[in-house]
Amino acid sequence: MNSIAAEQITTLKMSIYRYDPDSGNKPFMQDIDIDIPKDKDIMVLDALHLAKEQDSSISFRRSCREGVCGSDGMNINGKNGLGCITPLSTVVRKNKLELRPLPGLPVVKDLIVDMTQFVDQYKKIRPYLIADKESDGTAIPQTVENREKLDGLYECILCGCCSTACPSFWWNPDKFLGPAALLQAYRFIADSRDTAREERLDQLEDAFSVFRCHGIMNCVSVCPKGLNPTKAINEIKKMLVKRAL
Amino acid sequence: MAMNGKGYLDASTLPVKEYDGIIIGGGGSGLMSSLQLAQSGMNTAVVSKVFPTRSHTVSAQGGITCAIASADPNDDWRWHMYDTVKGSDFIGDQDSIEYMCQEGPATVFELENMGLPFSRTEEGKIYQRAFGGQSKDFGKGGQAERTCAAADRTGHALLHTLYQANVKAGTNFLSEWFAIDLVLNDQNQVTGVIAFEIESGEAFFLKSKATVLATGGAGRIYKSTTNALINTGDGTGMALRAGLAVQDMEMWQFHPTGIHGAGTLVTEGCRGEGGYLINKDGERFMERYAPNAKDLASRDVVARSMMLEIIEGRGCGPEADHCFLKMDHLGADLLHKRLPGITELSRTFAHVDPAEQPIPVVPTCHYAMGGIPTNVHGQVITQQSNGSDSIVEGLYAAGEAACVSVHGGNRLGGNSLLDLVVFGRSAGMHIEESFKNGIDIKDPSKDDINKALKNINKVNASTEGENSAKIKKDLQETMQLSFGVFRTEENMEKGIKVIDEIRSRTENIHLADKSSRFNTARVEALELLNLLEVAEATAISANERKESRGAHSRDDFPERDDDNWLKHSIYFKESKEVSKRDVNFRPKLVQAFQPFARTY
Numbered sequence: 001m002n003s004i005a006a007e008q009i010t011t012l013k014m015s016i017y018r019y020d021p022d023s024g025n026k027p028f029m030q031d032i033d034i035d036i037p038k039d040k041d042i043m044v045l046d047a048l049h050l051a052k053e054q055d056s057s058i059s060f061r062r063s064c065r066e067g068v069c070g071s072d073g074m075n076i077n078g079k080n081g082l083g084c085i086t087p088l089s090t091v092v093r094k095n096k097l098e099l100r101p102l103p104g105l106p107v108v109k110d111l112i113v114d115m116t117q118f119v120d121q122y123k124k125i126r127p128y129l130i131a132d133k134e135s136d137g138t139a140i141p142q143t144v145e146n147r148e149k150l151d152g153l154y155e156c157i158l159c160g161c162c163s164t165a166c167p168s169f170w171w172n173p174d175k176f177l178g179p180a181a182l183l184q185a186y187r188f189i190a191d192s193r194d195t196a197r198e199e200r201l202d203q204l205e206d207a208f209s210v211f212r213c214h215g216i217m218n219c220v221s222v223c224p225k226g227l228n229p230t231k232a233i234n235e236i237k238k239m240l241v242k243r244a245l
Numbered sequence: 246m247a248m249n250g251k252g253y254l255d256a257s258t259l260p261v262k263e264y265d266g267i268i269i270g271g272g273g274s275g276l277m278s279s280l281q282l283a284q285s286g287m288n289t290a291v292v293s294k295v296f297p298t299r300s301h302t303v304s305a306q307g308g309i310t311c312a313i314a315s316a317d318p319n320d321d322w323r324w325h326m327y328d329t330v331k332g333s334d335f336i337g338d339q340d341s342i343e344y345m346c347q348e349g350p351a352t353v354f355e356l357e358n359m360g361l362p363f364s365r366t367e368e369g370k371i372y373q374r375a376f377g378g379q380s381k382d383f384g385k386g387g388q389a390e391r392t393c394a395a396a397d398r399t400g401h402a403l404l405h406t407l408y409q410a411n412v413k414a415g416t417n418f419l420s421e422w423f424a425i426d427l428v429l430n431d432q433n434q435v436t437g438v439i440a441f442e443i444e445s446g447e448a449f450f451l452k453s454k455a456t457v458l459a460t461g462g463a464g465r466i467y468k469s470t471t472n473a474l475i476n477t478g479d480g481t482g483m484a485l486r487a488g489l490a491v492q493d494m495e496m497w498q499f500h501p502t503g504i505h506g507a508g509t510l511v512t513e514g515c516r517g518e519g520g521y522l523i524n525k526d527g528e529r530f531m532e533r534y535a536p537n538a539k540d541l542a543s544r545d546v547v548a549r550s551m552m553l554e555i556i557e558g559r560g561c562g563p564e565a566d567h568c569f570l571k572m573d574h575l576g577a578d579l580l581h582k583r584l585p586g587i588t589e590l591s592r593t594f595a596h597v598d599p600a601e602q603p604i605p606v607v608p609t610c611h612y613a614m615g616g617i618p619t620n621v622h623g624q625v626i627t628q629q630s631n632g633s634d635s636i637v638e639g640l641y642a643a644g645e646a647a648c649v650s651v652h653g654g655n656r657l658g659g660n661s662l663l664d665l666v667v668f669g670r671s672a673g674m675h676i677e678e679s680f681k682n683g684i685d686i687k688d689p690s691k692d693d694i695n696k697a698l699k700n701i702n703k704v705n706a707s708t709e710g711e712n713s714a715k716i717k718k719d720l721q722e723t724m725q726l727s728f729g730v731f732r733t734e735e736n737m738e739k740g741i742k743v744i745d746e747i748r749s750r751t752e753n754i755h756l757a758d759k760s761s762r763f764n765t766a767r768v769e770a771l772e773l774l775n776l777l778e779v780a781e782a783t784a785i786s787a788n789e790r791k792e793s794r795g796a797h798s799r800d801d802f803p804e805r806d807d808d809n810w811l812k813h814s815i816y817f818k819e820s821k822e823v824s825k826r827d828v829n830f831r832p833k834l835v836q837a838f839q840p841f842a843r844t845y
Contacts (some may be wrong), residue, residue, distance in 0.1 A: 011620075020760060085593050139370060145367045155401070
């Protein structure tokens, strides 16, 4: 921020979770003061970049910096979100910004978590279209109304904010699929072009995969894309119950 | 603990992993190549520095242009070809453009069959919207609607669909691995790449008979860009360091509508759906510059017009340094249905609701038309000292990193996604075929491998010097100042001098943090080396092309010069010299389109 006059700068107190298992040290919170412009509402990711200018060893993931790639999910002052589309004005309280890794997953280093469990659950739901008819070399027709059923589902960016905010996922990350994977499970169940609906439901019909969702709705409150996994999960539950009757 | 538990990496102890094929990059072109190879049962790996769905393809918005004849049953790939040749300002290779436009429809339908959630027409077909530079009937039939769209999130839908298809096919991912340098043997065949797993800091020689560079763009050479932070031209840097040629590096597209101040993109689809640009007087100024196509003239034309409005004092805002994109007349319903992502981005980054207020926009670095030259099979080409082409055995390139060249001097909107999938696939197909016929690549010697370890060892050994972040900032500012929309020799020569100084400074990069686990400072230092190569290639090529063509616009040479420059430019790192290469005017199925004055 060297190009900005002193009177236009204010100081933000950041506190960043630091952990490098290789170092042999325990995790700790590192306090860093950064200069930020007064007249511009920068994003949490911008603040992190300023902190990294002071200490290049701070590690975090980032890519698109516009909320579509899902790299920089993190816990921001106690709530999961994407650093790149979270303006400081919406999260900073008493001039303090505390950043921690997404909760519930093993920490690789600093703000970087091991996403393996999360991705494994996603892969379990067979996240691809299954169409048993041989293609005629053109598009499978779909009505506007049927295509609209995918809105609110296909936009997921796999950032992990929802599943790592879910107590059911914390308890059973291997058996409960978690909101992100279930949202995608429903995305394919709801797709008029998919012919494997029954097999997909069969796969979800146990005590854990779907039914460990207790409607806490943390997933809805943290989703940076404004999606509603709880609603999708309820649709799956309804289908399963209807089938059983 | 340093990399591999050692201070210094050496071929004699470096672990090796061996594959039939390696694809470097997990964006659209990489995942299309890998899908092709995984389905063929070959032992392949995708090496990606980010989890594949974090790749920059995810940010593409407006769509994939292709004559699938949804919006217009009479649409014809030849019309698309004509538009693309004209858009390229006639230095796009016509054999490649023909291949892309003709192969396109089958590929788009295949993506749909994989599950890509395209928006739909009332008849249940794939929705297509108008984009810039599109016409019917070879420019005589008015504006076409040829860009297939999934709302304004086409790239996201495409990349996730391709990732999903690769999950289904059982593709092997080396996710969050960083590729450092190519390993060439004494016959100049590519034998694989040095790469390290970012999480552990463990480096390997990934040995392969076919290596695909699908590393994407390098927009981060500029200060203001629509590109993701990861777009640092890693493959292009590797090719240059390996002594290979790059082509048309001066050709950088400035997208007319980057959000002022933030750089994030708002799609050309905004104008395709009926939005238009205005100056401070509220005038729809594109009517003056392009009376027919207006706001849907091609991107180079619109970007220059906007810059002229700003230079002549008709810019908007307190600094008069941007234009407005007006969409409030389209209605909240259409915005919600067709442009929901734009509405979100405008609110977040411009603090405006496009249903009520115009979006402040400015031309912003967006896309590299140039790159690593290839033929239509993705095989990398380099130039011999006598000026003839030769194939680099074992090496392929596809997507934005490559220059096949379908975009020439200026890319049409929606053609990048088509380029990715068509040529990602064709590279995969060629590798598959070559394997069937047998590939003979000689093993590299220890010296060959050590050569590729030089840079990483140097960075790891640094004990004092400059932090890479500061050098990167200076490089980006120089590129922005000297190699923007309008260029002059005086300015470019100043820029080239500064880049030369920056090169000396990068000799002295200091990596303060030598830890091995997820060391992002190490990754960023290596990325800077790639940015520097791309920036210097751009600067010198731009100064050498003494004409104005496509996106390359010079105040001192304002006219197109077909006598001297109806050519590709070719640049080598070692000599820092620019030579010329013939443009292909030999399509197989149609007559070549000959150059004419380009107006919209």
